[in-house]
Amino acid sequence: MRPSQKKPTQKRRLPKIKILIQNGRFQVVGMGAWYSYWRDPYHLVLTIPWMGFFCLITLTYLGINALFAIAYLAGGDCIANATPGSFLDAFFFSVQTLASIGYGAMYPKTVYANSVVTIEAMFGLVGISVLTGLAFARFSKPTARVLFSRVAIITPHEGHPTLIFRTANERRNQILEAQMRVYLMRDEVTAEGHHIRRIYDLQLLRNQTPGFNLSWSVMHTIDESSPLYGYDADALVQMNTSIVVSLSGIDETVAQVVIARHTYAAQDIFWNYRFVDIIHFTQEGNRYIDYNQFHEVVSLGDFL
Structure with a gap:
């Protein structure tokens, strides 16, 4: 292919930043919005307000348990002492597994359920470590008054x-x-x-x-x-x-x-x-x- 016939490379569209001058002060529109950092999740969780941090952690926690509850339901009657087809029983069983609380009345009784429990236990260990590190990083940030x-x-x-x-x-x-x-x-x-x-x-x-x-x-x-x-x-x-x-x-x-x-x-x-x-x-x-x-x-x- 001749050089003149090469397809032009598509340039990446970069965001435009608006700069306002009000009363002699420069204001960059959008730079202070914490919700604009989704491409950098670590920076996001360190900069959002505490209320946003707790809401994000809560939604993530509920979402993970809901996904694993669906996974348990897909295995049929695989949880002992749980009502078959009950999403709430599967959800709370997932909560016990993810947090390593220890089983009471409900426990896995099939190979499929034990396999999902193994995967979820690994998610729980990593999740607790990451959450602990993020919370400590937020608390330990040095600030000057x-x-x-x-x-x-x-x-x-x-x-x-x-x-x-x-x-x-x-x-x-x-x-x-x-x-x-x-x-x-x-x-x-x-x-x-x-x-x-x-x-x-x-x-x-x-x-x-x-x-x-x-x-x-x-x-x-x-x-x-x-x-x-x-x-x-x-x-x-x-x-x-x-x-x-x-x-x-x-x-x-x-x-x-x-x-x-x-x-x-x-x-x-x-x-x-x-x-x-x-x-x-x-x-x-x-x-x-x-x-x-x-x-x-x-x-x-x-x-x-």
């Missing part, structure tokens, strides 16, 4: 305009060797006229701490080397700018890596504001932190 301030600010600090936002550890333990990474994302047009979403690393005054257990004010100085240098609030909105924050560290309780993420849209960045101080002193000279004003900001004009 980190609070981020609802807004970020750009305010003078040490003589330079500085991007600042707050974080706090909501647990009563420490996140050891905590590291903070901050990225700036915005729409740009290249010299060739191509529209791209460019990502910049923001250098922080302090990007790590040996133990994160209270609060942390994260700062980025806006100088000539900063990708924010020379831009104002309107420019950030027009370029669909967003600040992506990623915090990682080791939870001292479970000794596992935990990760927390947060995104600030351009509308979440307040210019010429400052955070309300949350550290106070008692008359005895001791310090305490009041998290009730953790998100509060005030305009610098109030101090002029």
